[in-house]
Amino acid sequence: MAPRALVVIGGTTASGKSALAMEVARAIDGIIVNVDSQQLFADLPILTARPTAADEAMVPHRLYGVLEATSQPSAGRWLDLVAPFLAARDERPLVLCGGTGLYLKALFEGIVAMPAIPAARRAELARETAAATTLELHARLAAIDPVMAARLRQSDRQRILRALEVVLETGRSLAEWQAGPIARQPLPSCIVGLALVPPGERLAQRIMTRLEAMIEAGALDEVSRLQARLGDFDRLPIAKVHGARELLAVVRGQARLPSVLEPIAAQIRQYAKRQRTFLRHQLTGIQPLAAIADDPSVGTVIEAMIREVLASRP
Numbered sequence: 001m002a003p004r005a006l007v008v009i010g011g012t013t014a015s016g017k018s019a020l021a022m023e024v025a026r027a028i029d030g031i032i033v034n035v036d037s038q039q040l041f042a043d044l045p046i047l048t049a050r051p052t053a054a055d056e057a058m059v060p061h062r063l064y065g066v067l068e069a070t071s072q073p074s075a076g077r078w079l080d081l082v083a084p085f086l087a088a089r090d091e092r093p094l095v096l097c098g099g100t101g102l103y104l105k106a107l108f109e110g111i112v113a114m115p116a117i118p119a120a121r122r123a124e125l126a127r128e129t130a131a132a133t134t135l136e137l138h139a140r141l142a143a144i145d146p147v148m149a150a151r152l153r154q155s156d157r158q159r160i161l162r163a164l165e166v167v168l169e170t171g172r173s174l175a176e177w178q179a180g181p182i183a184r185q186p187l188p189s190c191i192v193g194l195a196l197v198p199p200g201e202r203l204a205q206r207i208m209t210r211l212e213a214m215i216e217a218g219a220l221d222e223v224s225r226l227q228a229r230l231g232d233f234d235r236l237p238i239a240k241v242h243g244a245r246e247l248l249a250v251v252r253g254q255a256r257l258p259s260v261l262e263p264i265a266a267q268i269r270q271y272a273k274r275q276r277t278f279l280r281h282q283l284t285g286i287q288p289l290a291a292i293a294d295d296p297s298v299g300t301v302i303e304a305m306i307r308e309v310l311a312s313r314p
Contacts, residue, residue, distance in 0.1 A: 003031075003086065005093040005309045008193025008286050010035070010279055012272040013099055013242075014206040015196035016293025018051065021097035024302060025059045028093050028309050033085060034063040035098030037073040038241050040081075041065065043226050046219045047243055049210070068119075069230060069238035070126045072162060075106040076114045079185060082107070086185055093309055096193075101278040108285065110184035114177055115170050125165050130235055137161065145173045158240070190312040192305040193286040195279040196293060203272050206292075208265045211243070220257065223247040242268050 007024055011017035025032050034040065038048040042065040051061050063081055067073060078100075085094060096104065129137055134157040141164050142149035148163045166174040226233060227248060234245050246260040280288045291298050 003088070003094045003188055004091045004314075005188050005190035005192070005312050007093055007095045007305060007309060008035075008104065008191070008195075009095060009097045010101065010104060010193065010283070010286060011099055011196030011293075012198065012203060012275040012279070013049075013268055014203050014210050014272065015099075015198055017097055017099070017196055018049070018055075020196075020293040020298070020302065021095050022055060022059055024306065025095045027306050028095075030093040030095040030309075031060045031062060031085070031090075032095045032097050033082060034061070035078070035096045035100055035103050037078070037100045037103070039064055039098070040067045040073050040078070041069060041071075041238050041241065042067060043069050043238060044219075044222055044241050044244065046214050046217050046222055047247070048241055049214070068123075069226065069233060069236050070123050071119070072122065072158065072237045074114075074162070075102050075111055078103045079106055079111060080116075083185060086187070099275050099279070101195075101275060101282055104286070105282055107185060108187075108283070110182040112178050112180050113183045115166060117165050117169050121169055122165060125161065125168070126236060129161065129164075134160065137164065140164065141167075144168075145175075147175045148173050151175065157235070158237070190309060191285065192308050194298070194301055194305070195283065195286050195288045196298070197276045197279050197288045197290055198292050199290060200269060200273060200276075202292060204265075204269060207268050207272070208261070211261060211265055211268070214243075215257070215261075219243070220247050220250060224251045227251050242271060 007030065009017045009021040009024060021032050024030065039050050040063065041048060045065065050064050055061065062085060066081065135154055137157065137160045138149060138154045141160055145163060145167045152159050152163065163174045166177060223244060230236065233239055234248055239245055243264040246255065246264050249255040250257050250260060287301065289298060289301065
């Protein structure tokens with residue numbers, strides 16, 4: 001039997017969704033599944049606010065720490081990773097927790113099927129292009145796939161690399177693949193959820209407080225360990241983790257820790273603003289709440305969701 005229900009706990013960063021997902025999962029005997037692109041990485045667990053070992057001992061967690069630093073997260077890859085849980089012979093509800101709204105949109109509305117790029121090919125391309133500038137990569141793409149190159153900003157390194165790996169591996173432009181049919185995952189009949197989208201002023205202090213707690217817990221040390229293992233990783237996919245590049249600059253001796261905290265917090269506030277817009281306007285069927293997880297209004301909605309999931313039992 002497939003999971004009998006899906007519960008979505010979406011929201012902006014620092015809105016308290018992870019703790020809320022734990023509460024819900026315990027109440028319905030559920031399995032928490034990650035929907036956060038940064039928490040897919042195996043490295044930087046503190047800086048990405050991944051669940052702790054104690055959290056994972058209380059409730060099953062899936063798809064946390066499953067990608068290497070050289071791997072590029074994407075909606076298509078996340079759908080491939082989540083598919084086995086949707087098809088598993090396990091009736092326990094899945095509690096999807098995270099703020100990467102594009103992944104949820106792909107799950108509910110479908111996505112164009114993309115070619116599977118072998119991990120070895122990705123790693124080879126990452127090594128091969130590590131020293132190249134983004135402009136050089138765009139010029140390389142333009143030479144072999146001018147249609148896709150024309151669609152991409154010359155500064156968008158991530159998407160340029162994606163287009164390169166597709167055309168080099170398959171011989172077809174990413175534009176051709178994107179014009180293909182929509183693929184959808186079979187979903188349970190019972191789907192409930194909410195998205196925490198508190199106003200920016202409520203998040204600002206929470207973001208800074210959490211960042212300071214990450215530093216206290218050893219975020220700088222884990223960046224230092226990653227740099228020792230991989231070298232300067234600022235051009236790898238994992239460098240998109242909020243604060244990774246700034247803390248790497250501290251490790252290199254190019255900046256002092258106090259001076260990078262506010263720039264990191266500002267970066268996270270901007271990200272939360274983009275999340276809030278997407279979760280409010282791009283997801284249908286998921287109730288947006290302008291609230292933090294522990295607000296009374298959230299508790300009322302959660303209680304109703306839990307009742308609906310429990311009522312779905314045979």
